[in-house]
Amino acid sequence: MRNKTWIFTRQFVAILVVICGIVLFSPRAALAHAILVSSQPAINSTVSGPDVAVLLKYSSRVDLEHSTLTLLDPNGKVEKITINSEPSPGSLSAKLTGLVKGAYVLRWQILAMDGHITRGTIPFQVK
Numbered sequence: 001m002r003n004k005t006w007i008f009t010r011q012f013v014a015i016l017v018v019i020c021g022i023v024l025f026s027p028r029a030a031l032a033h034a035i036l037v038s039s040q041p042a043i044n045s046t047v048s049g050p051d052v053a054v055l056l057k058y059s060s061r062v063d064l065e066h067s068t069l070t071l072l073d074p075n076g077k078v079e080k081i082t083i084n085s086e087p088s089p090g091s092l093s094a095k096l097t098g099l100v101k102g103a104y105v106l107r108w109q110i111l112a113m114d115g116h117i118t119r120g121t122i123p124f125q126v127k
């Protein structure tokens with residue numbers, strides 16, 4: 001009973017099984033929310049001013065439009081920092097300018113592609 005419809009159906013089922021397998025097993029990382037993997041400046045590090053480059057790397061892709069960076073300066077003033085770009089998927093960059101000597105806290109809040117928001121803080125010193 002090998003007519004054309006039967007062969008087509010078998011191929012269709014085979015393709016379906018392959019697609020399901022790819023969806024279920026391959027992009028595990030893409031389903032997780034974003035965790036900070038590395039940061040520049042590093043947490044609790046001391047860096048030179050007045051300009052400090054920021055590079056944050058996450059464990060999954062992030063939605064830049066719904067992600068924010070703020071900087072708490074030594075005087076207690078909070079400033080919103082513009083996110084410049086996504087140098088590679090899951091990372092973001094920004095530039096801090098005109099920093100004086102003292103203690104700062106960079107706060108990040110990001111939206112991962114799975115719809116989860118994560119946030120954290122990066123305290124650092126400018127010498």
Ligand SMILES: [Cu+2]
Pocket residue numbers: 031032033034112114115116
């Ligand atoms: Cu998540």
